Structures are given as structure tokens and as C-alpha cells.
Amino acid sequence: MSRLLSRRTLLGTGVVAALGGAVGCAPVQTKYQPSGEGIVDVVVPYGTGGGTDTWARFITPYFAELQPDVDRYQIENLPGGETITGTNAFVRAGVTNGRQALVASATTYFQSMLGQSTAEFDFARMEPLALNGTGAVLWTSAESGIRSIEDLMGNATQYRYGGMSASGLDLVPLLALEALGANVRGVFGMEGRGPTRLAVERGESDLDFQTTSSYLSQVKPKVDTGEAIPLFAVGSLENGEVRRDKNLPDIPTFAEIFEGLGHRTERQELAYSAFQSFVVPGFFYQKGLWANAGTSSSVIETYDELVSELNQDDQFLEEAKDALGGYDLVSGSDAKADFRRALEMDEDVLAFTKTVLEDKYDAVLD
Template identity: 30%
Template sequence: MDRRLFIAAIAAGIMVPAGAHAAAPIQWVVPFEQGGGTDVWARFMAGWLSATLPGRPEVRRLNISGGNSTRAANFFAAEARADGRMLLGTTGSTQFAALLGDRRVQYDYADWRIVAASPSGGVIYVPASLGIGSMAELIARGQKVHFGSIGAASLDIVPLLALEILGLEVAVLLGLNSRNAARAGLIAGEFDVDYQTSPGYLAQVRPLVEAGQVVPLMSLGALDRNGRLDRDPAFPALPSFLEVYRQIHGRDPEGAAWQAWQALFRAGFAAQKMVFLPRSVPEARTDVFRRAFARIAADRRFRAEASAVLGPYPLLAGPQADAALASAMTMVPEIRNWTRDWLERRFRVTP
């Protein structure tokens, strides 16, 4: 074991004496039900974290769905203690609720310390039965399409706003309990278009693509090292949202809708998954987790396995995770107000 990690572990009180049982288990609160992209990510990360932490404690997932992830975050805010035995894995929906002033929010990111973050991506796809091969073809049909959504102010806001900016007329059914339900609805013929985050797409949708049942049209994109929107490295053959807009409209998007989309994309995808401990946890104990995630991020085998399961996105730890959190939770008041107005106008939803 790394000497600094060993010393920090002793200070944090989580080392176990030789011959004793493994360290007490860690609970990882997951804000959606089993089987979705967030659960796939948490399940994968929990195994690596368990193997890397001193004492190899079991990391148990606690799935708490509801409220566009706010129920789980509220639970963590109320129940997590200073012993560092409970982690929260957030997703874009958790960030959006805080940024937009969702009335259900009973948590404050300022009360937590980040220990890791993971970017992610998303892919928009349609059933093969539509006979569509590109987003331009879908829009050229001139027909309304149907989309199943967990909630307009959830992570779904990013693809929904993208589709509106592109000029596609979308009828949205709100209130699904998961993206799994939306995918199942598309396969059953209830919806004409769907999106999944990268883990969910790789696990659940890619086999449907290979079977000829669905056709991917575009990715949402990914930020390059300079912070510019580019193709998603997990789906290099797919054009990004920005590319598709340029192909259809012959220019770059502009205006408040585009500014809002960029802010939401940073919060929802550029740092989609974040892992937190309560700020009340002693710094020495928090550092054990931060160092463990840093070791995971540097592990070649982890990077290879994560690329296949989650996509080729870096695991961010230390200062990189801090910077990702700061960027994700920044939204100027004018764009925040525009987004809230759009949700009210478009969906009659008031966060």
C-alpha cells in the first residue's frame, strides 16, 4: 500500500488489524433504479473502489429513485454522517435541480466535498422501422415525433432542448420512472425517438443497433481539452449535435437557447457523474477516498475496462474533480431565468 495512503487510513480510522474481518461496508447512494446508466456506472465504480480502499470494504449500492434524483440527494443530506460510511453519486439531474432552484431540493452542494467525477455522453436514436438514417431526414419528414421523459427538468432537458434548437417538433410524455422505460417504450412502438447516456447506450442500445432494430442519429458531443464541443470519443462515427446543426442550418447556433444548452451540457454531461462525501467527514478520511479514486484513474486496466463499459472518458480526481464541480455548478442568472421560463412555457413545469 502507498505509504501516504496507509498513514491517512490510520488517521481516518478505517484500517483493520491483521486477521480481522474486512473494514465496515460503505453505502453508495444511487439516485435511480437498477439497470439504468447511472446504476451501471455506480456498479462498475463500486467494485473498483472496494478493491482500492484500505481494508477492501464492501461498497454496497443503495438505489433510491424518485424526484428526478432529488429524493436520493435529500436522503444523503439527511442521513450521511461524519464517519464517511456513505457516498452519494450524483447525476446531471441532481445538478440541474440545484441550479434551477427546484422546490424539492433539500440539499446544498456546499455541504459536500467531491472525491471524483466522470464525464459522460449521450446518443439520440430512432427505431429502424422509421426508415430514417440521419437527423436531417427525420426533420425533413415534417412530422411530430414522440419522446418519453423522466421529467423536463431532469437530464432529459439536454436532448429535448437540442431537438428544439434543431427544429424538430417533439411531443413529450413526462413522468416515466427511468430511461429504461423510455427505451422499452420506443421498442414497443410508443415513442419515435429516444436518447440514452453512454453507459446505458453501450449496455442496452448497442445490441439493438447490431440487431438492426434501432438507428443512432447523433451524439450530444463532448468537450475537448480546450472546452470546445467536438465528437464524442465513445461514438466517433456519429456527428455531434453541433455538427448536425451546422449541416441543417449552415451556421452555428446562437442566442439564449444555445447559451442555456451549453450551460446545461456542462452540468449534465461534461461532469455528469460526481461522487461526494459530507463536508463534516474529517479531511484525513476524505483524502483516503480522493487518493483511492486517483489511483483508480491512473490504473491502465481500469481505463481499458471503463472504456468498454462507460465509454473512453477520464475519471477525474483531485484538482480535476474540483474544477469539474466548479464548472458544472456555474450558471449566470440570465440563463437560469431563461431556462426556468422555457420549462414553464414549453412544459408547464416550474422547478
Template identity: 45%
Template sequence: MRSLFTHRVRVALVASVTAVGLAACSNPQGVGGDDGKAKEDAKVPPRVELVIPFAEGGGTDTWARFLAPYLEKYVEGSPTFSPKNVLGGESITGSNQFVTSGGTDGAQVLVTSGTTYFQALLGRPEVEFDFAKMKPLMLNGTGGVIYASKSSGIKTVEDLQDPPKPLVYGGISATGLDLSLLQAFDVLGVDIDATFGFEGRGPARLALERGEINIDYQTTSAYLTQVEPMVEAGTAVPLMSFGVIEDGEIVRDPNVPDLPTVEEVHEQLNGSPPEGEAYDAYRAFLVPGFVYQKGLWANEGTPDSVVQAYRDAVAAISDDPEFKKSSAEVLGGYPLYSGEKAQDDLIEAFEIKPEVRQYTLDLLKTKYETTIEGS
């Protein structure tokens, strides 16, 4: 071997082995700079990073980028906002990074979606963030519409009680937003046969058009543009919507005022409004998953002066004529809530009762063969 490796090469080899072996559980963050802590009455820093734990061009990313110019206009001190996408782990990677190194001076704010919330609610062991303690700045909801294909044989919601054919649903992942639909049918006591593995709600909708599945849900904006033409052509039958929240009550979605909510359908089928474990679990996931789906959050310990600057901007943004015009299309016409208004609902949602979580985990396990590691 002596002729093969000179001293220099040997040193270099040791170095390369070390390099490959270097453990890096998370990204190194450098040293020095300010430590991200802020004084009591601090102002919003002049440059703010929007940490987006989702891919460029996706729904959440579009939401944040659409909102950014309005934030610049109306948040006190006119900070500039630069988006930063940190992908991975169903948005856990980016959110973890935010709570561990995002600081409390408001130089970074986190953008979230229903998927992020569900990982926390289900108690995934990787999750390091706690939305019950973090501070919601502003939130924006979305709605969802459940519909069936003509080939399912379902003509009205009454047919759900005794479906002419097995109901086949196509989902992405049982632990993502599909969960709300699974829970809705659990509340209604209707059995569905769910297949997971679709790439997104779009491909699932195509599968319904092809007749591979016969029941589906879409967000309201996708429903209005993609499904309504099918309804007009008679190939799809709208059934119900997830509704919106008003003073703690779930009411009909103003975007689809003709469609009953899941609660109304339950009453229609069973003669009484839903209650009990199944409904508690449904509500626990629905509120963060849909009603306050997209959100802007600051870390626990961020001074009130910073938090308030964002919350105060909500009213001004909502009144901006330009925003009013384009938000109907981009945000689906759902109002922008200030974190103040939503805080109680959210704290209630994230302080999820152990038995409610357990009920959901059991549902996933028994009906959909899904277990969550370490929980």
C-alpha cells in the same frame, strides 16, 4: 360509553392516536455516538457508507457497487465500503439526508447521478444540498446518442431542418435527463412533439421500434448494444451525440467517433457554432448531466486529507488491469475523473446564472407545460 371503555383501554387509545399523529418530517437519527465531525488531518474512516439515493440494481447503484471493491483496494487506509440505498423524491430524499446528517468525517459519501444535479439546477424547493459547495471526490461521465427511426423519413441531419413528418419524442419526465435532449433541439431550433410518462429509456426505445415515437436518445452503451443492431438492419438512423468534454470544449465522443456533436450539427445547419441563451442553458445542464453524470461526493467541511485520499486513488484505479478490462463494459469506456480535475467545471455548472435557469424554466413552461412548484 362507560361499559365500553375501561380506563386501560382509554389510555391505550390516547396512545394510539398520539402514535398516528406523531410528526416525522425526517427519520429520527438517535442520540449520542460521534457527531461526524473530523479533525484537520483525519484519515478515511475504516468503514465508509456509500449513500445511494437510487434503487438497488439501477444504473447508479450498479456503478457504485462496481466501483466499491476498487475503492477498497486503492483508497488510502483500505476502508471497507458498504452501500446504503435511500430512495425517494427523484434522489432528493437521500441527498438531503446526506447533507443534513452525513457528517464531515468521511464516514459517509454520497453517490449522485445527473437526475440529482438537475433537481438542484432547476431550483426545486425541496433541495437542501449545494453542489457548488460540496466536494467532488471522483466522477465518471457517460455519453448519449440521438437517433431517429426509419419511419420518421429522416435520412441525414440536414433533414432535421425541415422534417418530412412531425418529430415525436418519448420521455420519462421533462425535469429529468430528458431535459438535455429538449434543450439540444431548442439549440438547433427544431420543433419536437414530446410525450412524457414512459417508465424508462428502454420502454421508450421499444415505442420507437413499434413506431409510436420516431426520435429518441440512448446512453452510449445502450446505443451500442440495442440501437446499433437496428442501424445495421436499416430501421434506425443515428444523428448526433452529446459529445464529451476536453479542456472545457465539447468534442466528439470517442465511443461513436463517426457521429457529429450537437454543436457540429448546429454549424452544419446554420453555418455558425451555437451561442446565446439557448446554448448557455444547454451547456449548463449537459456538463453535470452527462459529462460528469455519476459522482462520489463529500460534504462541505470534510478535511482535505480525506478528500485527497479519494482523489489520489483515481489514477491507481484507472491503471488497474482488472478495472481497465471490465470498466469498458460497465462504465462505457468513459474515463474516471478525479474531483480535482472536474471541480472548476462543476462549480461553474452549479453556480448557474439566474437568467439561464429562468430561460430553462420558461422553456419547460411554454413548450412542455411543465412548471416547478415554488420556483
């Protein structure tokens, strides 16, 4: 039995999860207190059991196993304020020696990008250590009356998009629909992607956005029977260029669709620029392990090596299929330029995005 497998087996007993759960109920610390020698503290600004928390608990034991001076990563869940509470606590601590890290996801990135007044963090300055993206598909039911993406270009019939929150991950497909000039009404407040999918299947909404893994397992079988229709995928980022998703090779990317349009209004161009910015942290690099600005270059180089080693480990790749969603683990150094470029939105693009959220979808931004 390999060392990686033995560590993963230990996780399965719930030992590390129990440690994380024990600190998960603790109040936010005003001053960082290291857990001890050989322990890397990890702030997860989400509650236990969600996708980001699960990702953190899966990936960190592999990092620990490959570092002789690290015994374990200790998860501390600090939810609140739509992930702002825990992330603020992390940046206030200002640890730059690699003994504390942050696990962040799209919700956290968007708080910073949208200029939420209580967010004290800036991912354009922080250091990504390891990132993991995912794809996604906009789809519809055959009963909706939508037959192709062309039916969403200046459509007279108003279609319903069902989602969780306009300012969360749903912002990406909403901006794509704005770029098409689609006549769409948002229906929000659903509890997850399962309910948004079921809403389309029941005829309660017309459009839904599912990550690749959920699309392949829950929607693709209905595509095969003619009950569902895929409209576009976000694709994946390769060397700074959007390509078709290797897991969804037959579905065109939104970039392909938009670039093939004829006349485009200024509003459509603004929407597409916003889409391009938010899709990078929202999907291409959706989850990640982060360090504070000013972190030692030796720490960053260590994670580059760890990611490279894991990506060449067949056992890890097999065990990581579900956790990584069929996508690669990416070193922070390789992704940093693309990530930071996406955050450099023009003021008019940001203003447009906020206007759409506030005026069309009644999102509260401060």
C-alpha cells in the same frame, strides 16, 4: 489471485449487496450514526437495483481495497422525493472527515440546478471525489421520415420525442432540439430507455436518446442495416472542450452542429446555453462519489490518488468496462472546475429552461 480480484469475487456472492439491502428499508436518519471503525457509509438516494445503485456497489469495493484503514463501504439506499430525500439527509449530517460519502447522478444534480424548493444541497459547493461520465446519441427510425439533422430545423411536420421525464435526462436532448428550432412534441412517462427505443421501432415516436452502451448494442446494428439513423452525439469533455466521443467517432457532436448553423435566434442561443450547462452534469460527469462542502483536503487528495491508481490497473479497467460504460473514471479535482462552471447559469437561461419545461412539457417545478 490479486487482492482486487478477491474483493470483487466477494461482491459476487452478494455479501455486500445483502448489507446494503438490509439498511435500504430503514427510515431516513435525522442524525448521522457512523457504522463503525473501518467502514465508510455511503448514501445512495436511489432505490436498489438501478443504474446508480449498481455503479455505487461496483466502484466502492475497489476504493476500500486500496485503503488500509477501510474495511468496506456500506451502502444505504435512501430513495424518495426524486432523490432529494436522501441527498438532504446527507448534507444535513455534514460529515467532512471522509467517513460518509454520497453517490449522486444526473437526476440529483438537476434538482439543484432547477431550484427545486425542497432541495437543501448545492453541488457548486460540495466536493466531487470521483466521477464517471457517459455519452449518448439522438437517433431516429428510417420510417420516421427524418433523414438528417437538417430535417429538424424549422420543420413543418411535428415529430414526437419519447422519453421518461422532461425534467430528467431527457431535458438535454429537448434543449438541443429547442436550439435547432425543431417542431417537436414530447411523449413522456415511459419506464426506461428500453421502452423509449421500442417506441421508435414501433413507430409510436420518432426520436429517442440512448446512452452509448445501449446505442452500440441495441441501435447500431439497425444503423448498419439502414433501419435507424443517428443524428448527433453529446460527445465528451476534454480539457474543457467538447470533442467527438472516442466510442462514437463517426457521429458529430451537437456542439459541432450548432456552431455550424447560420442565423440563430435569441431563443436558440438561450436553448444552447442551457444545453451546455445541463449536458456537463447530465452526461459528461453523470455519476459520482461526493463529499460535503468543507471536507478535509486530505480526503480529497486520497481519492485523487485512488482514481489515478485504478486508472492504471489493467485488471480494474477490464472488469470496469460495463460498469463505467467504456469511459474513464475521473478524479473530482480534475472535473471540479468544469462541473462548477456548468452550474453557473445566467438567470435568463435558467428562466428560459423552466419556461420550456412548464409551458411546453407540463413539468411541475416548485
